[in-house]
Amino acid sequence: MTPCAQEFSRDSRWKYCCKKGACPQCGQGVEQRQRYCGAGGKSLSVRVENSEIQSQAHRFARALDDAGVGRRASVAVLLPNVPEFVYCLRGATWSGRTFTPVNWHLSADDIAYVVGNCEPSALVIHADFSEQAEALAANVSPNARFAVGGTIPGFRSFDEVATFSGDDLDKPLAGTLMLYTSGTTGKPKGVKTDVPDDGPPPCLASRMGSAMLSAYLPDDTEGIHLVVAPLYHAGPSTYSEGAALLGSDVIIMEQWDPEEFLRIVESERVTSTFMVPTHFVRLLQLPEETRSKYDTRSLKLVTHGAAPVSPDVKRRMIEWLGPVLFEFYGGTEGGGVSIDSHTWLAHPGSVGRPRPGLVIHILDEAGQPLPAGEAGDVYFANDGGRFEYKDDPEKTASAYRGDLYTLGDIGYLDDEGFLYLRDRKADTIITGGVNVYPAQIESVLLEHPSVRDCCVVGLLDEEWGERVLAVIEPHDQNASQDPIREALKALCLKRLGSQQRPREYVFATSLPRTETGKLPHRKVRDVYRARALENHGA
Known part of the structure; x- marks a missing residue:
């Protein structure tokens, strides 16, 4: 790749700039996949074209085959927000493997626990985490260790993946994700869903992401999806992959910057994104003159979840961006409660009603159903399979009452079946x-x-x-x-x-x-x- 003539000292990880065409800082023509800087070099982003996601995923899948990684083996990645994350997710889950992204914000001990617990046959690590890499890869074959963004002793360069064919896979196979979630006992817990059948890709999580986006995006929308949160989270990865499956290009922000977000939305005509309430607060903290100078009318869908949102904050966001906010409530284990902006304005504070096939039960401590308006433990019954927490049968059992499961929240249903959350049952x-x-x-x-x-x-x-x-x-x-x-x-x-x-x-x-x-x-x-x-x- 041709380096940009403009120097940026903020983060050595990003040596290049820009989107397809000319760099907005130095004017030099560059290749379409190179990183580019935002206004003032605040935050760096990369645009990945849709066709590239698929071809790079095929190359990664073939690299895993060549390294002897089995079709139902586990692939773990310790990556920041870089395009390779998207390639690995698609490549693993289109070739029958289990994909586990590791939260790099965890302590070193917890990172080591997650990598060891998911038992990976392949490991992809960014050079920023090279100090931990040798210990993390102790049980992984050297042929199945890949380094991104620099050199790591004992690892192959991810650039070697480019030597494999990007053509369609001969026998694509749906894989699955195993994400790690919370627990009051301390260590993260891997959520295992039913073993996938021998059907074609995409995997269930990716299908759900694309279904949610297609249901709430206008039919004539030409999608550009913007990633603003860490991809190791379920929401950002699921919705970015879902958008890509619908044909969208994906723009990945390496780190959050509120004004840079607005600049990218305007300049790239972004149509969809996934956010958390913290992003809303940071955007609303910008001066009015800053917010008003950017055109955000291209945004058709802003999905949010993962944390409670203040009704006042959400109302102000809707007043600013229009009725494009779509909230969901669920977890890695399951769920599927959602609400659009118009409905939320009529039921402020609610997280919505369940999707078809999902039934909400509000139970007291004895497991008996409670009437509308009375708060209790929130349980779900769905038409899908059961999950389990890897290597933790006690925690798995505590999540279930018969065939009903809970995410550990307390809430109530109103007379119309809308769910309102009150509190976390656990101490988390x-x-x-x-x-x-x-x-x-x-x-x-x-x-x-x-x-x-x-x-x-x-x-x-x-x-x-x-x-x-x-x-x-x-x-x-x-x-x-x-x-x-x-x-x-x-x-x-x-x-x-x-x-x-x-x-x-x-x-x-x-x-x-x-x-x-x-x-x-x-x-x-x-x-x-x-x-x-x-x-x-x-």
Whole structure:
């Protein structure tokens, strides 16, 4: 590829610019697949043409065949938002393999756990994570290790994939995804669905993504799909793949920048995207003169989910962009509740009604059904197969009541069958669409000699959904709090992923552990949420 003459020092990962044609910074003609910079070099993106996704996927599938990776084997990727992610997803799931994307925001220990637990026969890692690569690939054949974005000792360059044919596969076979989701016990859990049959691709998740988009996009829409969130999440990967299956080109933002998002929407005439509420808040925080100077009328569908959204924030987004917001509620395990903008305005706060074939049950603690308007555990019954959490039969059993399953939420149905969510049944915190496990954070904080006990909870946050709060019971109640707080920040910076680190630290004289040693997180959380509301109103 021809490098752009313009230098960008923000991130060495991105050495090139631009979309097809000439670079907007230096004017030099470049190849269509090269990265390009946004206004002022804020955020870098890449546009991947639809035909390229399919041909590169075929090449990757053949590279796996050549490396001896079986047709029902597992393929794990540790990749940022780069085109190779899209190629690997399509290539693995069109050749009968199981595709597992790894959340690179996790701690090093959790990344190692996920890679080991999914038992990959092939591993694709970006050079940014080269320090972990050797240990992660210990059980993977050198022929099935691929390095993206640079050199990793013991890995083949992903560029070698280009030597294989991009023609249609002789015997395409639908694979599946195994994504890792939350649990209050600490370690991420792999969600295993029924083993796919011997049918043709695409896989079930990809089909669902394309079905959702086709149902809510106007028939005459020529699609350009924009990825703004990490592709290792189910939503961004499912909807980008679904859009590509409908013929869309895909533009991938390497990292989120609100004004750059608006610039890309206007310049590329983007028609669809998947977002989380944090994106909405950041966009609304832009000055009015900034928002108003960009033309967003090409947007026909903004799908959002993964975290609760403030009704006020959602209403303002609809007023700005028009009735293009489409919300869904579900999880890797299943579900399928959704609501469009017009319906939401008539039922503000609802996450919608279930798709055909899915039935919602609201049950009390004894498993008995509750009437409309009364909150209880949200359970689903569907026409699909059962799931299981890999290597965790106890957690699998806890998710089911007979054939009904739950995602661990509390909510209620109104008289028209619309679902309203009240709370998470488990202690898991959802911040920016990411599940955070209090037990993991607490175990790190308790290692510090100044900490006698601690409790980690989520405070309501308009931007992030929830923000992580650490309540600390120090050994010495007379000790200065500031040095302890700074020491804990340093410890968490070293030991925890960015989304796990507490945003706030408060100190308490004692924490209400029960006689059996259990810590009632909800009780602690409610106290500090009430205090936050009082302070906000003061």
